[in-house]
Amino acid sequence: MSFEIVSSGFQHRQRTGTPLSQALKTGIVFGVLSLYLALVGVYLTFDKSWVVVNVLSMGRTLLFVVPLLAGVQFARLNRSQSRAVQLGGTLLVGLIVGGFTACLLPVILFGNLRVMFVALSSPLAKMLALGLTPVLGAAVLVAGSAAAALFGALLTVMSPTVRRPITVGLAALAVVALLQEVLQLILRGGGAAFSFITRGLFQYGGLTVRGAIIVFVAAALVSIVVARLRAPFKARFAELPPGAARFLRQAGIVILLAAIIFFPLIGGSFVAQVFLLVGLYALMGMGLNVEVGLAGLLDLGFVAYFAIGAYTIALLTADSPHALASMSFWAALPIAVLVSVAFGFLFGIPVLGIRGDYLAVATLGIGEIVRVLVLSDVAQPLLGGAQGILNIPSPAIGSFELATPTSLYFLTVCCLALATYFAFRVQDSRLGRTWMAMRDDEDVAQALGINLVKTKLLAYSIGAAFAGVAGAIFAVMLKSIFPHSFQLLISINILALIIVGGLGSLGGVIVGALVLIGLPELLREFGEYRFLLYGAVIVAMMRLKPEGLWPARIRRRETADA
Amino acid sequence: MPDALLRTVNMTKRFGGLVAIDSLDLDVLPGTIHSVIGPNGAGKTTVFNCIMAFLAPDKGEIWFDGERIDGLTPDRVAASGISRTYQNLRLFRNVSAIENILVGMHLHLRTSWWSAVLSTRANREEEREAHREAERLLHFVGLRGRGDVLARNLSYGDQRRLEIARALATRARLIMLDEPAAGMNPRESRELMVFIRNLRDERGLTVLLIEHHMQLVMNISDRITVLDHGQKIAEGLPDEVKNDPVVVEAYLGTRKRHPAEHA
Ligand SMILES: Nc1ncnc2c1ncn2[C@@H]1O[C@H](COP(=O)(O)OP(=O)(O)OP(=O)(O)O)[C@@H](O)[C@H]1O
Ligand SMILES: [Mg+2]
Numbered sequence: 001m002s003f004e005i006v007s008s009g010f011q012h013r014q015r016t017g018t019p020l021s022q023a024l025k026t027g028i029v030f031g032v033l034s035l036y037l038a039l040v041g042v043y044l045t046f047d048k049s050w051v052v053v054n055v056l057s058m059g060r061t062l063l064f065v066v067p068l069l070a071g072v073q074f075a076r077l078n079r080s081q082s083r084a085v086q087l088g089g090t091l092l093v094g095l096i097v098g099g100f101t102a103c104l105l106p107v108i109l110f111g112n113l114r115v116m117f118v119a120l121s122s123p124l125a126k127m128l129a130l131g132l133t134p135v136l137g138a139a140v141l142v143a144g145s146a147a148a149a150l151f152g153a154l155l156t157v158m159s160p161t162v163r164r165p166i167t168v169g170l171a172a173l174a175v176v177a178l179l180q181e182v183l184q185l186i187l188r189g190g191g192a193a194f195s196f197i198t199r200g201l202f203q204y205g206g207l208t209v210r211g212a213i214i215v216f217v218a219a220a221l222v223s224i225v226v227a228r229l230r231a232p233f234k235a236r237f238a239e240l241p242p243g244a245a246r247f248l249r250q251a252g253i254v255i256l257l258a259a260i261i262f263f264p265l266i267g268g269s270f271v272a273q274v275f276l277l278v279g280l281y282a283l284m285g286m287g288l289n290v291e292v293g294l295a296g297l298l299d300l301g302f303v304a305y306f307a308i309g310a311y312t313i314a315l316l317t318a319d320s321p322h323a324l325a326s327m328s329f330w331a332a333l334p335i336a337v338l339v340s341v342a343f344g345f346l347f348g349i350p351v352l353g354i355r356g357d358y359l360a361v362a363t364l365g366i367g368e369i370v371r372v373l374v375l376s377d378v379a380q381p382l383l384g385g386a387q388g389i390l391n392i393p394s395p396a397i398g399s400f401e402l403a404t405p406t407s408l409y410f411l412t413v414c415c416l417a418l419a420t421y422f423a424f425r426v427q428d429s430r431l432g433r434t435w436m437a438m439r440d441d442e443d444v445a446q447a448l449g450i451n452l453v454k455t456k457l458l459a460y461s462i463g464a465a466f467a468g469v470a471g472a473i474f475a476v477m478l479k480s481i482f483p484h485s486f487q488l489l490i491s492i493n494i495l496a497l498i499i500v501g502g503l504g505s506l507g508g509v510i511v512g513a514l515v516l517i518g519l520p521e522l523l524r525e526f527g528e529y530r531f532l533l534y535g536a537v538i539v540a541m542m543r544l545k546p547e548g549l550w551p552a553r554i555r556r557r558e559t560a561d562a
Numbered sequence: 563m564p565d566a567l568l569r570t571v572n573m574t575k576r577f578g579g580l581v582a583i584d585s586l587d588l589d590v591l592p593g594t595i596h597s598v599i600g601p602n603g604a605g606k607t608t609v610f611n612c613i614m615a616f617l618a619p620d621k622g623e624i625w626f627d628g629e630r631i632d633g634l635t636p637d638r639v640a641a642s643g644i645s646r647t648y649q650n651l652r653l654f655r656n657v658s659a660i661e662n663i664l665v666g667m668h669l670h671l672r673t674s675w676w677s678a679v680l681s682t683r684a685n686r687e688e689e690r691e692a693h694r695e696a697e698r699l700l701h702f703v704g705l706r707g708r709g710d711v712l713a714r715n716l717s718y719g720d721q722r723r724l725e726i727a728r729a730l731a732t733r734a735r736l737i738m739l740d741e742p743a744a745g746m747n748p749r750e751s752r753e754l755m756v757f758i759r760n761l762r763d764e765r766g767l768t769v770l771l772i773e774h775h776m777q778l779v780m781n782i783s784d785r786i787t788v789l790d791h792g793q794k795i796a797e798g799l800p801d802e803v804k805n806d807p808v809v810v811e812a813y814l815g816t817r818k819r820h821p822a823e824h825a
Contacts, residue, residue, distance in 0.1 A: 422679055429678030429685075430664075430671050437665040440654040447614055448732055449640035449669035458675070 019078050023089040026077070027096025030070035034101045037062065038128070041119035042529060047127050050206035051177040058177065059127060067097040067145035071152030079157070090153040091146050098145025102138040104128055164227060165220035172219030173212060180206045182271060182522050189268040260514075264409050272405040274521040276477065279412035280470045281497060282513035286419045286506070287466030288494045293504035293552065294427055295459035296439025298360045300491050301367025304347065305340045305464035307374065307486035309471025312336035314389040314481050322384045329395035329476060336472045337465050344464025348457045355442065367491055374483040388482030392475050408477050415473065419466050420506055426462070427506075435459060493517070496534060500541050502548020511550045565628070567592040567768050568613070568644075568736055573622035575608055575792075582608040584792040585622070590736070595762050595769045597779045599803075600789035601812060606772045607649055609789075610738050614646055615639045626736070641669055645734035647725045649741050649772070653713040659724050660709035663696040666731030696731070703727040703757070719750050726757075730765075737761060738770040743778055751775055755782050780804060788812070 017025070037043055047059030074093045078086055107113060108125040129137025130144075155163055176183065184202050187194040201211030237245060264272035284306060291297045315324045316332035327335075351362045374383050383389070394403040395411070402408055426432050434455050437445035446452050475481050493516065501512025516537065520530045541548070566589035575583040582605045590596045598606050611617040613624055615636045624632040631639050645666075654662050671692060677685040700709050703723040708716065716724060722742055729737055739758070743751045755778050761767045773779045779786065779800070786803045788796040790812040796803050803809055 425679045425681065426675055429675055429689075430668065430673070431675035431678065433661060433665050434668060436657055436661070437654050437668075440656060441652055443616060443636070444648070444652045444654070445665070446636040447616070447640055447646060448666050448728070449637050450665075451637050 019081055019085050019089045020092075022077050023074060023092045024096070026070050026074045027093040028100075030066055030073070030093070031097045031100030034063075034066045034097055035104065037066070038101065038104055038124065039117045039119055040529075040532070042532070044119055044121070044124050044127060045528060047123075049177075051173070052209055052212045053203055053206040055209060057127075060130065063101065063128070063141070064144055064148040066101075067094045068148040068152035070094065070097050071149030071154075072156050074149070075153035075156035086153060086157065087150075090149050094146030094149025095142060097149065098142035101128065101145065102141050105134050105138050109134060161227070165223045168223035169216040169220035173207075173216050176201075176215050177207055177212075178523050182267070185270055186267050189266065261413055264406055269405050272409045274518055276405050276409040276412055277521060278513045278518040279409060279416055280474055280477075281494060281517045282510050283412065283416050283419055283470040283473075284467045284490075284494050285498050285501070285509035285513055286416070286423055287463040287470075289498050289504065289506070289509050290423060290426070290435075290466070291459050291463040292495065293498060294423075294432060294439070295435035295456065297456060297459055298356075298363065299460075299463070300360050300364040300488070300495070301347065301370070302363075302463070302467060302494055303486050303488065303490040304367045304370040305344055305467035306471040306474065306490065307370060307483075308343050308464075309336045309340045309468030310475040310481050310486075311374070311383060311389070311471075312339045312468070313472045313475040314392050315383075317393055318389050319391040319393065320384075320389050322382065322389050329393070329472075333469070333472050337468045340464045340468025340471070341461045344460040344462075345457050348460035352453055352456055364488070364491075367488060371483060371486055371488075374486075383483075386483060388480055390480040392479045392481070394476055394479070402476070405477075408473060412470075412473055415469050416510075419469070420510075422462075423506055427504075431455070431458065493534075496538060500538060500549060502551040504552035505548060505550050508548045508550035508552065512548075515549065565592075566590055566625075567627055568770065569625040570609075570613070571623040571625070573609075573612060573619050573624060575605075575612055575617060575619050581792050583612065583619070583789075586789075586792070586794055588787060588794075590768060590770055591785070592735075592768050593762060593766060594784035595758060595771060595782050597771045597773060597783040597786045598789060599773065599776075599779055599786060600795075603791075604789040605792040606789055607740055608792075610646055610740055610770075610772070613639070613644065613738065640732060640734070643733075643735040644738065645729040645732040645736070646738040647722075647729050647740055647742060649744065651718075651721050651725060653721055653725055653728070655712070655714035657713060658710050659700065659705060659713055659716065660693070660696050662713050662724055662728050663699050663731045664692055666728040667692055667695065669732050699727045699731055702730070704753075718745050719747075722746070730761075734767075736768045736770060738772075740772045741774060742771070743773055743775045751778055754778070758782055 043059045043063060045059070046062055047057045049058045050056065051058055051061050070093045071090050074090055075086060078089060081089070104120070105125055105128055108120050108122065108128075113120050125134070128141060130140055131137070132140060155166065180202060184198060187198040187202075201207060201214060207215065237248070240248070264275045267275075284302065287305070288299060288302050291299045291302070313329065313332050313336050314320075315322065316327045316335060317323070317325075317329055319326070325332075347363075347366050351359055351366070354362050373379055375386055377385070379385070394401045394408075396402065400407075402411055427435075434445070434450050437448070437450060438452065438455055442452060445455075474485075478485070497512035497516040498509055499512070500516055501508030501510070516534065520533060568588070568590040570586055570588040573583055573586045573588070574581070584605075586609065588598075588609070598609060600606055608617065612619045612632075615632070615634055615638075619632060622632070623630060626639075626642055626644060629642060631642055631644075634642070654665060671688060673682070673685040673688050697706075697709065700706055703726055705716075705720060705723055705727065708720065713721065713724060722745070726737075726739065726742065729739075742758075743754050746754060758769055758771065759782055761769055771779070771783070781800075783800050786796075786798065786800055787794055788803060788806075788809050795812055796806045796809045798806075
């Protein structure tokens, strides 16, 4: 089956070679990475935002983070070498990475490759030269890279008690810098109580020098304290009776969950909007997880059910010439779910006999058919064509309209909770076992009396139901819907998030949605490079944690046994 | 003579030019252990595949308990009361032993998926009873206490036992075992022999057995059918078959071609 790749994971190859060849290899790999980041415009884009306002831009930081990571990598591979070899190798690695990057300077200044690479502009040259003359800048860049590599290697070989506070401090600095816009928004929303924090750390556009130092030191201190308290705390925890330990752990999870759920209340409407989107994707993820994770049916046309839910709500509630009725949202919601289920069932029929990779292609086709049909002239009088359907009213409870992102977010959370409970119950039921059997070996499952048609159509229908709910909320969120909102990309996003979260795991769906949908929204800078991030995260995941961030029970057992 | 529980009439299966089963008439009487033997490639597994509807025979009929079953889907065949194991183990490898058995019990669990969502009393009771029965089956095949082990982490012999337990879980009346002793050591095969006898004598099951292990076959079979190149070349009681010159010839003939055969 096609996602065997996902579950089997990649083996880490045994690395061999002399320190010299490793230094060359590491240098070249990270040098090429640096070139790549420059060519696709990452450096330049990130040069516009600050780690520390007017002192250090993110682009420049990244310029030296790459050789730093190269240094870490080289030091990791050569832990057992002598200090001299480590030092020399690391310097070489840093020089190579810096050299690769610096090579871009003459290319930009004397060549003209802008036809191919838009990013190769004079602003990039200025940035790479660190605001100095090209020659001096290149020299500083190369030397700086070597220094960064050395720092990385040093971090790697030093004792953990020293390393941890430094890395934690730097990581905190990175997180605060990346999230500064949202953090400032949240802190402002918090009123006077927080305003002194805001003023103490930030100015418009990012951290102040003082703020950066405070964040670094505070995080480092916290890490030191935590490290101190950790061992005694663990010992105490181990002494607790198992019941109490379990209770504490569950209480922890509940508190964490509550914190996540209610976070948008203090975060303001931007954060609520982001969380609303995360919730909608998680809801769809729950649905796709039923199909792909539990039943093993790869579906790339999943967005179709999302669209069907949205269009049903629009047709039944909108104040528009296309509307078929003017129901309330609450009356239309069950109908939207039923219509999605009906289509899940319907679209399941033609692909019943298709297995494995072919299923991906067939479902892909179905998703596209739906989109093209909605756009077509035939459906135009009914569905409004490219102009879509406008004026979809917000749901109301009594006289209270769920019009704000926050209120819609809580509606989504309720639906998501229901969906999660539903999926949780079903996966351990007879139906869940049937899906699991079908996923493992369709023929054997059938020979044990399992009706494959019924089982598959149930999976498609239930999956579609969740997507239909998400679509319904999506429609009232936008208040108008257009065919172009339902691109193939959404199906791929959902598939990506359930894989990153952990195929077949309910918690994984939510974690995956937070990481792959929430983070890119919060990190505005990543907007353009969202799919670069996606690709990077997925490749990294497959290498480092193929079972997902929150592995399904079974997969966890698999990897534990392996 | 009682009516056959399973009967194939003139069953033929071709793969391109190869005739894997050639007009086979097979009568399996209820409450017997009926073995199908024959050299490698004789078509034994193909007989199972045709009965279980994994393959559609090109010609002929298959009857089970007075009903025509060829043309049904495998799940319907299973529902009619037939269950099988596989020559090359096909467990649900990534789930626990007990879950494998629970899947096998699918056919006689009744409560619907929405009663599981609502966690109704009927559903909870059925699940509890199902788990108890699964434990009993584990015990019966000698895997007591190993229910939580992932199927693929069981030893080879245990995996074979688990596959039989899963087949029994369907409460089929006819169990078809495809080389259950393959890869077992002599002690394990002896235990298996007793076990298969128990299936017949204590559970009243009918067993259709493919096995290369001659001693085992001769010891427990009520009746033996010998296939060679898809054709039935002999049939009868163990002693009759053992001394049949055609059978000896077929086996000796292939022994030269397959020196590794462990007859
Ligand atoms: N699905 C198939 N497609 C094509 N040929 C097949 C198929 N299944 C079996 N065969 C061929 O049919 C013949 C009979 O195969 P079968 O597996 O039934 O033999 P067998 O008696 O079970 O042998 P063994 O003792 O080795 O298990 C063989 O020549 C085999 O190659
Ligand atoms: Mg065979």
